[in-house]
Amino acid sequence: MLLKSDFKKVEEFKRILDTSKSIVLTTHHNPDGDAVGSILGLYHALKSKGYPVVAVTPNGFPDFLSWMPCSDEVIRYSDQKIIAVERILNADIVICLDFNGFKRTEEMGEYLMQSKGKKILIDHHPNPENHFDLQFSFTEVSSTCELVYELLSASFANDSVTTDSAICLFVGIMTDTGSFSYACSRGRTFQVAGELIAKGVNVEKVQGLVYNNFSAERMRLMGFSLNEKMKVLPEYKTAYISLTKEELKRFKNKMGDTEGFVNLPLAIKGIVFSVLFVEHDSFVKVSLRSRGSFPVNEISQKHFNGGGHMNAAGGKAFMSLSQVENFFEEILKSYSTILNKS
Ligand code: 5GP
Ligand code: MN
DSSP: OOOGGGHHHHHHHHHHHHTOSOEEEEOOSSOOHHHHHHHHHHHHHHHHTTOOEEEEESSOOOHHHHTSTTGGGSEETTTOHHHHHHHHHTOSEEEEESOSSGGGGGGGHHHHHHOOSEEEEEEOOSSOOTTOSEEEEOSSSSOHHHHHHHHHHHHHTTTTOOHHHHHHHHHHHHHHTTTTTSSOOSHHHHHHHHHHHHTTOOHHHHHHHHHSOOOHHHHHHHHHIIIIIEEEEGGGTEEEEEEOHHHHHHTTOOTTTTTTGGGGGGGSTTOOEEEEEEEOSSOEEEEEEESTTOOHHHHHHHHSSOEEOSSEEEEEEOSOHHHHHHHHHHHHHHTHHHHHHO
């Protein structure tokens, strides 16, 4: 729910929209459900109101998100650099969704920085950087999609949320809350979900398109990860999975295939901290999740060049996979007391 004091900012948001000839919506690199959902949810809503809007992502996104209405209209910087840069540099407004520092867009961040447009932030991560002219930044909402819904409702009396917009926004709330199992202790999240459903979201269909849309190889990779690659460290209430490039290749890994794997060890009784290490050409991608009060964003910030939320964070390690594993087991020792209290 937006606070009363935010309504001045809503008016300012409307005023800036109304005077803009070119609006760019953008999000972070390797966009997840909340990232794609929030740019497309806002894209549909602003388009329905006649605003000149385009959506630009730093790179592509997986099949389980590519079915969303108008996802083919998104300009992917990695494939369409010239047009993406032209749009960003000449925008009157750049609206940044589901991230709060330009570094999260990787190479594209340089152009966001150079853009002459006003920068507006709509996001739910802690500690936004100070690139932004106008900020809607709330950590208490489940997702950026929930916040977009609140902002649209406050700006346009709710009639901008079309069925297509509602579908996209529902995806982000659903994926960022693990299908309403975490980050949704506020009743308002369920009210927003209900209002989106009332606008025509078919929940069963959306669930199927997001969660039952994988290859057989991806399921086998998941089985392999749990059976052969998961290391459980009960003395630290921790479990981790690491996957090499060769293993990914063996299971015909496609973008998005390892999505969700990091959550699996948290189903083990007593495990409160789970990590997934995935080997890339020049770095190891690190995903961290926790239950309760163990702040994985602090771990990611301190040790893995990243950040995120208290219970879901990510980053990168610039060492070999086996070095990362050793490094991780070493740093775990210093968190032993806090982990065992969790
Ligand atoms: P994932 O593990 O799914 O890649 O990311 C989980 C969450 O961690 C994301 O929603 C995002 O908030 C955060 N995150 C992931 N990678 C990075 C990163 O490289 N830098 C920062 N600051 N946050 C990240
Ligand atoms: Mn999010």
